[in-house]
Amino acid sequence: MSCLLCDNQTPVWVCSGPPPSPSRSLFPRRWGRRTAGGAASPRRAVAGTAGKEAVTWRPAGRVTGREGPALLFVKTSQGKEEGRRFYACSACRDRKDCNFFQWEDEKVSETRLAAREEYNRNHQPFFTHRQNVERYKNFVLLPLSKRRFCQECQQLLLPDEWEKHSDHQFLCDISTAQLKSPSRLLYPLENKKTNAQYLFADRSCQFLLDLIIDLGFRRVLSVGTPRLHEIIQSKASQEEDFRVRSLLLDIDFRYSQFYAEDEFCHYNMFNHYFFGGEAARETCRKFLYQHNGERVIMVTDPPFGGLVEALASSFKKLMAMWKEAEEGGHNSQEMPTFWIFPYFFESRILEFFPSFSMMDYQVDYDNHALYKHGKTGRRQSPVRIFTNLTPSMIVLPVEEGYRFCTICQRYVSSGNQHCEICNSCTSKDGRQWKHCVLCKKCIKPSWFHCSNCNCCALRNHTCEKTDAGCFVCGKAGHKRSTCPSLSHARTACQADKKQKQKTLKRIKAGVHQRSAMKHAVFFRKKVKNKKKKM
């Protein structure tokens, strides 16, 4: 074992996945702390900007560890690369979860490497996937009265283990139905900087499944969609003529207790890492192979705090696996995909996948008070489906108000009016937008054109001074919010930030206590930045 930076193949440590909710000491040992580390500030990496600096990442090249490559992060200031580059864990975006950190040019001492190895060994999951599969087989043989699930360890218990868990809370009489719905048995790992586990509401999950079936798909590669996976697998085991199958790729290893090795792969979607090595990769490859024309679709719902670039790079690799899986190839086709993500990431996603378009369908979640589907007046979910399938094929439920725009050739939300000037249904958030002739585009209903800012903003906004340079690219004449180098920049004046602050307050008030939202990262970051500036 020696230093990774002197080209030695011996791996550095890299996180094996985020631990469950650290805010509660509910999951000690077994599912917790499988991660390790050093210290510093990789936590900023994800949201992109913090104060006057931005942190971006690059694939880590040589730093490939036993548990998956770390990402190399670069701090930038005023658009310039600055300071030392560092490696940080790709899965955990909060050093509370995983404080793996290493300067790129750092010589790591033998002692520290040894300590890392040791830590890592001690924080491996208690059982391997294979062991879990065996345990499951034994578990289902037990009479109902002997089927227990330890809530603290998030683990199915066999009778000879009860003793060890005697002071833990547990559930009794675990039914077969419960075993088929692990997402309801397991505690959702809501920690927004790691798992950000937000489960589909039944309405959305059922809609996705129906859509997949109607489109003629028979195999679903479920990347970070455990609930979709479980309704598919559960139906497949109950209904004889149900032909759809799913393979779950997720970093949440707790699922290995409920699924065989050809149903679940422990996977990190930020660095395309299969924890189960070549065997797991082979499982995935096999699944992607389209036997007798059974068509495959990838459905993914990543944590929204995640780096779009890192995610896109992994999805491209999965798409490449799909392409390779077929002899003769799929010629120029791309693996059909649903990427579920908030609408404000549209331009970011399109940057990496120009073939994608955003559907108006509002995806909503169970353990998420804010993003629930609602008619006008109620708050609406900002989460959408991005797909490379022909938009006109994605039929949205008319009973929920969606209608077909014959000009745009796609289903749109009821409030989304076709703008004659833009020649498109322009609303992104479901509300009716209006056209601004000066900006030459449609804008949110609450916005007005500000001649000072020369852009549209909320009426009571504070005009931005543009004399100081933009902190993203360093150039004068514009601010971060309108920086042309940030393709996802939304034209936001200060007032828009205020609006977000308000949204954050509402989120805080509205969401039940333990649910720290998947999306809050986005808002909170901005608020923090603002505070720093003041």
Ligand code: SAH
């Ligand atoms: N709405 C989906 C769940 C989405 S929540 C459903 O109901 O099925 C995000 C999911 O991505 C969680 O299951 C989480 O465990 C998983 N995840 C988070 N980080 C990940 C990573 N780095 N690699 C793979 N999966 C990850």
Ligand code: ZN
């Ligand atoms: Zn239209």
Ligand code: ZN
């Ligand atoms: Zn318009």
Ligand code: ZN
């Ligand atoms: Zn202004």
Ligand code: ZN
């Ligand atoms: Zn700029």
